[in-house]
Amino acid sequence: MGREARVRAQVGDDTGDVKAVLEARELILRGEIRRRFAVVAIEKLRVDGETLQFCHGNEMVVLHLGERAALSWAKAISTPPPTLRAKLGLDRGVRALVIGACDDPALAEALDGVQTTRIEEAAMVVARVSSPDDLEAAWSLCGSLPLWVVYPKGRGVVFGEAAVREMLRQAGGRDTKSCAVSERLTATRFQRPVGAGDRMT
Numbered sequence: 600m601g602r603e604a605r606v607r608a609q610v611g612d613d614t615g616d617v618k619a620v621l622e623a624r625e626l627i628l629r630g631e632i633r634r635r636f637a638v639v640a641i642e643k644l645r646v647d648g649e650t651l652q653f654c655h656g657n658e659m660v661v662l663h664l665g666e667r668a669a670l671s672w673a674k675a676i677s678t679p680p681p682t683l684r685a686k687l688g689l690d691r692g693v694r695a696l697v698i699g700a701c702d703d704p705a706l707a708e709a710l711d712g713v714q715t716t717r718i719e720e721a722a723m724v725v726a727r728v729s730s731p732d733d734l735e736a737a738w739s740l741c742g743s744l745p746l747w748v749v750y751p752k753g754r755g756v757v758f759g760e761a762a763v764r765e766m767l768r769q770a771g772g773r774d775t776k777s778c779a780v781s782e783r784l785t786a787t788r789f790q791r792p793v794g795a796g797d798r799m800t
Contacts, residue, residue: 602675604668608632609661619662621672623680636660638676646673683709686778687725687747687786694720698737699727699749705781706749723747725786730758734766738791745775745790752785763787 602621608614608628615631626636636655644653651662651669653676664672683705684690694715701707706727715721718740725747726737737746748763750756764774764787772789780786 602672604662604664607663609659610634611658619664621675626676634658634660641676644673644676646670683778683780684713688723688745689713693722695723695725695747696721696740696744697725697727698740699729699733701727703727703749703781703784706784709780718742718744723788725749727784728758728763731762731766734763738767738770738772738789741791743791745788746772747786747788749780749784749786751783753783760785760787 604619606617606619608617608619610628610632613632617628617630617632620627620629624638626638626641628634628636636653640655642654644651646652646666646669649663649666649669651664651672653660662669662672682690687695687709689695689709694713695710696716696718697710697714701710710725718724721744723745724737724741726733726741727749728734728737729751734748737748748767750759750763752759767774767789771792773792774787774789776788778786
């Protein structure tokens with residue numbers, strides 16, 4: 600979501616000036632009042648005049664955002680985030696050719712029922728990679744189809760984002776989108792420009 604605002608806030612009996620930050624999973628207050636509110640636990644959300652109001656646990660929260668911003672924030676909070684399947688572009692009846700092990704529950708759920716074993720039926724290739732050889736094989740196979748590369752993230756990763764981007768950019772690939780898969784995996788979509796070769800050098 601990435602929304603930020605400096606506002607007057609009331610949280611229970613406390614009142615103060617804060618920087619409010621609305622993220623996908625949390626609404627965070629920093630400043631004279633410091634709180635973190637899980638979006639899924641926000642209840643009784645409403646806009647009253649120029650304020651956004653909601654309950655979180657036993658606390659009543661009022662943010663003086665102004666009417667337009669309050670309506671916008673309320674809509675963002677009440678709209679469910681897109682699923683991983685939607686982020687990958689697999690929510691419109693298209694299919695993916697999957698390479699590698701679906702060894703992550705979130706990835707397996709997103710790909711359930713939308714896989715094909717035939718490249719001609721696929722709208723994209725999804726590759727779970729853990730080595731340069733895995734990535735080269737996926738890049739050679741995908742041809743002109745978009746390639747979602749799924750790889751580990753975090754400290755101590757042997758083959759991760761930096762290596763994936765370097766290899767595919769050197770091969771002429773363009774990264775066009777990224778999304779988190781789970782706590783331990785992330786994904787980046789690459790596309791081969793028209794006329795680019797099939798192999799890495």
